[in-house]
Structure formats: structure tokens, C-alpha cells
Amino acid sequence: MVDPSFEALERVFSEYEDSPDPAAYLADLLQRDADLGRALERFVMQETEADLFFERVGPMERFGGERTHALPFHVQSPQNLIGKTLGHLNMVELLGAGGMGEVYRAIDQKLERTVAVKVIHDKHGRARESRIRFRNEARLLSQLEHPHVCRVYEFVEGEEFDVLVMEFIDGRTLRQMLKTGPSERRLLEWSAQISAALDLAHERRIIHRDLKPDNIMITSDGVAKVLDFGLARSVYSDDELLSTSKPTKDDHLTQVGSLMGTPMYMSPEQARGEELHTSSDMYSLGLILQWMFTGESPYRSGPVADLLQQAAIGEKLPFTLKNKNLQRLIDRLTNIDPELRPTAWDTTESIRSLLEMPRRRKIQYFLIVSLTVVSLFAIIAMIERQKAIESRSLALIAESEALEAQGRAVAIKEFLKEVLKAPDPWGGGQRDIQVREVLEFANRELSERFADQPLNRAEICQTIGATYFGLGDYDKALQWTDQAIDLLAGHLSEDTLCDALLVKAEVLSRLGEFNAAMDLFDQVEMLPDVTRIQRMKSANVQTNVLMYEGRYDEAADTILNARRTFADELNSDPQADADWRALQASAFWGLGRFDDALEIQSQLVAESETLLGSNHPKTLTKMANLATILSDKGDYERALEIESDLLTNYTTTLGTDHETTLNHVINYSYTLRHAGKLNQSEALLLQSLEIAETKYGENAPITLTMLEQLAATQLQKGHLKTSRVSTEKLLSRRTQVHGTEHRFTLAAKHKLAFILFQLGDFGEAERLAQDTFQTKTRVLGPDHENTQNSHLLWARILWQQGRVQEAKSLLESLIASGSPDQKNVQAAQEMLHTKQK
């Protein structure tokens, strides 16, 4: 047999490789040219062996694939301890080794258990401080007990080496496990476990400093355990951590952990050699998650120096995951700004909610579909029934049947109102769209089927109006309610008219037209044959409107009067009574009478829990109000406890992106901020802000409120720069949505002026403060508190720049424009006074 020429072999190999069906190509070649075919066959058959050979010979790729950072020395330990005894430890087997020492499996003879023993040599001349630090950290670590942390039992200091006795983990490293292709669910579970381990350590102020796939073990039971907390700093000096020639052992070894070093999972601040906080571990976790879920290294492959450079500026490779929530989480974890990364606690919660999500989505979808169908049929059924009643002579239908039908129609209407108005536990974000579709459908049906039946049309218009009110679409609500009122003109149907008037009053109050709203209550009173129930309803809505306007004292009086006037009705209807007491609690809260409010609200929660269960939407709303009262009272501990539970509850039942959940996030983060838990508050807001932006849009009211809260939290943290970014974003969106003269826009502009002033950007701060002051003067008048705020700020900015005369004249005009009892006027006087001194 003659070997083919190099050229011939190369030609057929290229054709073989490029062929869409190489096997067919080979078969064909064997037919055409048997010798060449067989030669090619032999040539390609050895590929696996050739791969193995070159894998053994050469490094293949720097930092590109699996083996890249495991650059092994073959360590023939000069101090092989196998078979020897160190105190009560009997060394059995070498598990692995790295430049700094070895890890053995050993038997603790005293306690008769298998342990892992990490022997750390001193040959690299660790500084004395470093050893002391190691000892201290080891002591701290031995107190770290957690199902997902590799337990440290004891620490022994020796002449030539230190010994760390740890829990023996029967398992493999995360790196090895990833090769087995675990499911996404598995990976998420491990991620949550790793994050939970970090949470505990961070709580104890222990920073891992060297989190990487080789430091995470998966036990044979499939549980993740994190190794070597804090050891990086103790074992290596910071320089060593950054140095390139760190002897490492191949990754088939276990529990070697920090004896190997890699910059692959370092945070930017670590790569720059800066001081580290717990947020550095979160960055590492983010990179690990990216690696876990993409299977790709987070940095572009290249030499260590290049890698460090990429790490230092956070220039990791872009990636795309199908799971957008997970992608967002990783993006947040790997934020270049340590302050913007979520905490371990938040991360654990986020991952856990990701684990919950797929199942809940399905249930939600199913229920949305069925709810929509029910609503649709309910409306059609009601329409048909009413039509039947009207079109046939009443005499032809038995009276009982008519009553029953009417009763059913009312029940359906009430049901619809209830379903559409209450926070809907199943709707998710889909609710609005589904309901709107139903309403559009009802509208079309109305004009066709009920062209000549004004009373029925009015009733349905009123229901639709109330529904739009429940959805927060006040313009539509007003339009439908007005249509109902028009249709009812000249007809005797007080119930519907009364309802329509009251809905209109509520709508008007939301639109800020309080006087017009109040007129409507008079109209209700003047309806012929107005019933007591109608009058009670009217008083109820009136109270709401008063409180919406901030007139809590009048509201409290109205409530007191109403409860006295309608005592009989309320005694026989505990539900109505509870509604009145809820109003009372709100009024007391508004008046700052927190203890009174608390007493009533606690009672309401307890009742609701017994009556409806603790997970019913109505109970949850009552609990949220209870927490608000506690929070404003300053009892943050109890408020946070309730709000944290509520968040979990809303997240599980409604999902993270439901409006109710997001509204609650705003309340919760507000309490967190006031309780001084700024990091948690910020992390929560950042997370939810993204959700709100995606779900409801960048300019949605809820998104903007959240952004406003975020800027406030960042400001309170003293993070002027991030707060500035948030406030600038807020201002531009407010301007887009409300125009330049709206009080929301002006508030954002004032805030931004203040932040820029704090940052020392006096020029821009002055421009904004002046502009805000002038607009407010025009819109609100010169003596409005908000105008004075900006007035004062402008003066302070001028003063700070040494422009004393200009500042003085501003302060003087402020004092002249207001009355002496205003706090800004007093502040201006004080300022003039002290500055003159």
C-alpha cells in the first residue's frame, strides 16, 4: 500500500470536511479511488486520539475553554503527608494540590469522621500579618454554619505550614458538573444556593474574594457548597492574587479551591486592586451565572494582562439569554458600579422567584382565559335576560322568574364590578388588556342590541364607567359615566343614576376637580325618593373624596356622623361597617393619630383574616395599610416584617410585574429608606424599575414614581452621581409626560438643581434653580411653599459662589413675598442673620 501524497490527502480531507454529508463523500471516494479512500478513512479515524495527544501536549487555548485556566504543574509534593499523622488527623489520600499547598482526605480520629485537610505551606514567605489574618478569618469561618457553605472545623498553626480542617465534600466542582449538561432548573437551584451562602457570609461581614467555579462544589446529593470564604485574602497577598504565574492543578481535583487563582471571575475593583466590599462577590457571582447559563467564559480570551484589563473596566462579553429576567439579574450583578449591584439577599430572592415563575405563568394564563370567557358570557347573559324582560310582556312571565332574572342580572353586575375593581390575584399584567377587550366588545354590542333601550344601556354604561375607574382610566370613566347620566335624563331609575353620579364624583376628585365633585353629592341628596342606602353610599364616597384632597378632619367628622346616622343599617351589615371603619382608620392616619388608626386597622386585618383568609386580596390590602401606618408611626421593624411578607405574597400570587406588586414595592422601599436600609431599598427599586419599564413603559406613572423613589434613596445614601443620573432621567420623562409646568416636573427639576449644587456644579444648578423658581412663581404664586423652596435654593447656590449681594437680595425678596410663619421665610431670615455675622 502506498501512502497518498501530502497534496492529495489534503485535497480529499478538505472536500471531506466541507462536504454536507462527509460519510457519503467517503463512501463515494472509496468507490472512485479505493486507495485514497482508505487512506482518508485511516486519516480521519484517528482524530480522537490526535485530540487527546495534543490536549496532553499543548495548552490549546488561553483562557478560552474549559482547561484554559487550569494550567497544571505536576506537583510531586515535597512534603507528601499521606499515611502520616498530624495530631489527631490521619492523612489518607491526596485530593489535590496547588502552588500554596495540598488538600488531603483525612480521618479525624478523635471524632471519627472524614474531613478534608488543607495544608498551606509557608514557603512563599507569607507575611506575619497575613498569617494572623488567616488565623482570625479561620476563627470567624468556623462559626459559619450553613447548608451551602463548606464547614470549617478547626485551624492548626504549624511551624512550616498551617492546617485548615474542613468538612469533607463527596462531590465534584461546579466546573465539572457543568460538563454533564445539567438542566436550567438545576442551575437555578444551585445559583440560589450559592447566593444564599453569600448572604449569610455577607451578613457576618465576610467577603469571599475568590468566588469561582472551582470554589463551588456540588455534592453527590446535588447540593451546592461554597468553599474557602475569605481565604483568598489570607492565603495570598493582594499582589499575588493578581499575579499571573499561579501554580494550579487540573480541575478534576476537588476541594482545592483557593489554592488556584484566576482573574476570570474578578470584579473590576478587585482587578484594579482596590478595597473590596461584599458587592465584589456579587460581581463574581454574576460572572459565574453568565458562565453557567451561556457555557461561555465571560471575558474575551487573551493573556492574563489582557484579562485583567478587561476585568478592571468591566468589559465582559455580551451575551443573550432566553430567560430575560435572568439576563437582567446578571446585568445588574455585573454593574460596574458596586453600589448598583443587588445584595446577596435580593439575588437569592430573585433567583427563587425565577424558579417559581414558569409554573405560575401557566396557571395565570389559564385563569385569565377562563375569566375573560366568564366576563364575556356574563355580560351577554345579562343583556339577553334584560332584553327578554323588556321585549315580552311582563304578564307572560311569571313574577318570580322576572325577579329571579333581575336578581341574577344585578348579581352579575355586582360580580363584574367586584372582579374588575379588586386587585385581581390571577390577572397578572394581562388583566387590563383582557378587561379592555371585554369592554370594547360590550360597547359594540350595546349600540347594536340596545339602540332603543336607554335604561339598559345606561346601566351598562355606568358599569363600564365604574370598571374604567377601577382600571385607573379616568378619562374613559368620565366619558362612560356622563353617557349613563345623559341616557337617564327624564327617566326614573334612581339607583343607576345615583351610582353614576357617585362614580363621576370619584373620577372628578382623582382629576383634581374637587368642587365639581362636591356638587354631585348635593345632586344625589336632591334626587326624588333618595333612599337611605343611597345616602349612605354617597357619604362614603364623599369621605373618600375629602381624604383624597387631604381634608382629613372633615372626613373624620363625616365618618362619625354617618356611622351615627346609619347605625341601624351598619348593625345589620358587618361588611358595610368594616368599610366605614377602614375609612376611619385612613382618616386617623391622615390626621397623624397613628395609635387610633393602628387599633382599628389591626382589628380589620384580624377580621378579614378570619372571614376571607390571610391570602385574600382584600386582606392583603388591609395588611399593606397596616404596614403604612406602622411605618409612618416609626415602628419600622414591624412595618418591614409585614411588608416583606406581603412582597413575597404578591410576588408569588400576582408575579413580579403586577401593578399591585410594584405599588407595594414603592411602599416597601419607602419604609426601607426611612428605616435606614438604603442598600436594600435601592436594590429593590432598581430591580422593580426595570420590570416596570419593560412592562408598563418608561413613562408610565408607576415607573416614574419608582424612579423618583430611587433617586431619593440614592441621594440619602450620599451617592450624588447615581442620584443625579436617576433624577436627570426622571426630569426628562416628567417633562415629556406632563410638560414643563406640571408640579411633578418642577419637583424633579428642583431636586436636580439641589443635587448639582451638592456636586459643586454651581452654574447648572443655578440655571435650574432659577428656572424652577420662575416657573413656580408663575404657576403656583410667589408665596407657595414649593416656590419658596426653589427661591431659597437659588439664594444658597449664589451664596456658595460668593455672590453675596445677589443672594441677599433674593433672601430679602423671599421674606417680603411670604408671611413670617412660613418655614422657608424663617429659614431665609436665619440665613441672612448668620451670614451677616
Place this chain on the structure above:
Amino acid sequence: MSCMVQPDITHLLAAWQAGDSTARDQMFSLVHSELKILARSAKNRSSPQSIQVTELINEAYLRLAEGKELVFQNRLQFFALAGQIMRHILVDLARQKQAIKRGGQESLRTLDENDSGGSVLLDDILGVDSVLQELEQHDVRKAKIVEMKVFAGMTMSEMASILGVTEKTVQRDWHFSKNWLFQRLRQKD
């Protein structure tokens, strides 16, 4: 006039890129001496069988670049050159080792068979080097690719970029070369 100050590799690489062949030679001797020192100390430090070539090259790079950022193309140039140099050094070391070992017959390989990784086994080096020389006779580009990959750990895309060919071509060349080299080694055994 020659200058005694150690030349800056950033400039050398740029000059080389611009077609200055003396710059390439200067670069070669600079990297060579640096790598040689590192390789020797690595060999003394660890077991004599294996050396982590990429680590050494990285270390040499760090020392020579002195923290300066090299443009991407220059960096690749550096690694391609370093791969070539590393091959020379390793062959030298392997020869020395063979000379020390009486007869050079007995294989000292004690590495675990599962132990795969970035080290180059000196015992294999001489064999690889000789068949690589054969490959060079047939196809210079293929031999260059093997050198860059095995001795400098460069990636497919890096090699494609420096050779001015597509990644697919590099890949095909590498597939062919590894099989061919392995076959030749077996035939020689």
C-alpha cells in the same frame, strides 16, 4: 549608533508591523532571553516533565510590555512570535534533559493519564518538533498554525486575524495538521 537602553516592545512591534526587519530580530532576541530565563526557573521550580507555556508567555508579555497596552494586532504578533520562541526553548530543554538522562530512552512520564491541561510535556516535544519540521516542508501556514496553537495557546480567531485568513480556514488547517502530525508520529514510533 546602537543604544544600550532596553528597547520598548510597543515600538518594536509597531516598527516590525511597518516592515522593519531589524525590529523583528531585536524583538526575537528580547523575547527569547526573557522566556528562556522564565522557562529555566519554571523548570527548576516544578517537576522537570512539564512546563506551562502559556503562563510563561503571559509572564514574559507582562514583563516586556511593562503594563503598557498593546494594540490588538501587535499583541497577536507578540504571541505568534512567542510561540515560535517557546518551541525553540522547549526543544533545547528537552535535549538537555535527554542528555542528562542516560541514553534518553526511559520515559519519565509520571503524569496521570487524565491529567490534561496547558503544560507541554518535554518528552513529547522532540517528536512533535521533528514532525512539525516535516509539515513545514509541505505547508508553511499549517506548521505556523500548529506552532501558534500548541506553543502559544492562541485561539482560532486570533490566528485567523494574524494570518489574514478566515477562521474556517484556520480550523480546517488545524484539523488536517493535528491528524497528519499524529499519524507521522505513530509511523515513526
